[in-house]
Amino acid sequence: MSDQLRSLVDHPVFVYLTDGRTLVGQLMGYDQAANVILGKTHERIFSSTEAMKTVPIGVYVIRGETIALIGELDEELDEQADYDNMMVEPLDPVAL
Amino acid sequence: MSTITLVGQPVTVELKNDLAITGVLVSVDQFLNIKLDNIKVVDEERYPHMLAVKNCFIRGSVVRYVQLPAPSVDTALLQDAARRERQQPATGARK
Numbered sequence: 001m002s003d004q005l006r007s008l009v010d011h012p013v014f015v016y017l018t019d020g021r022t023l024v025g026q027l028m029g030y031d032q033a034a035n036v037i038l039g040k041t042h043e044r045i046f047s048s049t050e051a052m053k054t055v056p057i058g059v060y061v062i063r064g065e066t067i068a069l070i071g072e073l074d075e076e077l078d079e080q081a082d083y084d085n086m087m088v089e090p091l092d093p094v095a096l
Numbered sequence: 097m098s099t100i101t102l103v104g105q106p107v108t109v110e111l112k113n114d115l116a117i118t119g120v121l122v123s124v125d126q127f128l129n130i131k132l133d134n135i136k137v138v139d140e141e142r143y144p145h146m147l148a149v150k151n152c153f154i155r156g157s158v159v160r161y162v163q164l165p166a167p168s169v170d171t172a173l174l175q176d177a178a179r180r181e182r183q184q185p186a187t188g189a190r191k
Contacts, residue, residue, distance in 0.1 A: 004123055004131050004153050014149050018158065022145060034129070034155060046145060068111065068158040071135070071149030078148035091145055092113040094158045 012073040020093040034064030108163040128156030
């Protein structure tokens with residue numbers, strides 16, 4: 001597992017937590033349990049009634065258990081994405 | 097148990113919350129953590145949240161199914177292995 005995250009270190013990542021929340025930030029570190037440290041973290045709050053909101057929350061240490069998915073954020077695609085008009089339900093929580 | 101031979105094949109990973117993601121299999125580890133490249137969420141209309149994500153790491157504990165491309169699965173070999181295991185349950189299987 002540790003090897004699988006190596007390529008993402010120092011890259012902007014998208015983290016989907018099991019409670020349905022989504023964070024973006026810089027992957028600063030990780031360990032074999034997939035606990036991760038995110039820098040410059042922002043929570044992305046999706047809503048079906050208003051535009052996506054971004055809330056800066058600083059440095060986050062996230063327990064691996066609570067992580068569903070970590071994706072590499074393509075900055076070019078991310079800039080092109082029309083989040084201001086993206087009114088969707090937040091991602092569903094993942095029951096374990 | 098050699099999903100490793102499916103590296104490079106397109107697979108669909110369905111999470112326990114029904115979210116399905118298709119991508120090219122990059123790697124799998126002993127926890128069933130999965131790395132996919134060139135990903136696409138199956139229902140993009142409903143889940144556009146990840147459209148800026150091209151490759152991802154999925155935690156094994158949230159995976160419900162991994163759908164494999166049928167032509168890549170050697171069913172004859174699988175059946176044969178299962179049959180052999182049934183005849184000699186001591187080798188390998190702990191049940």
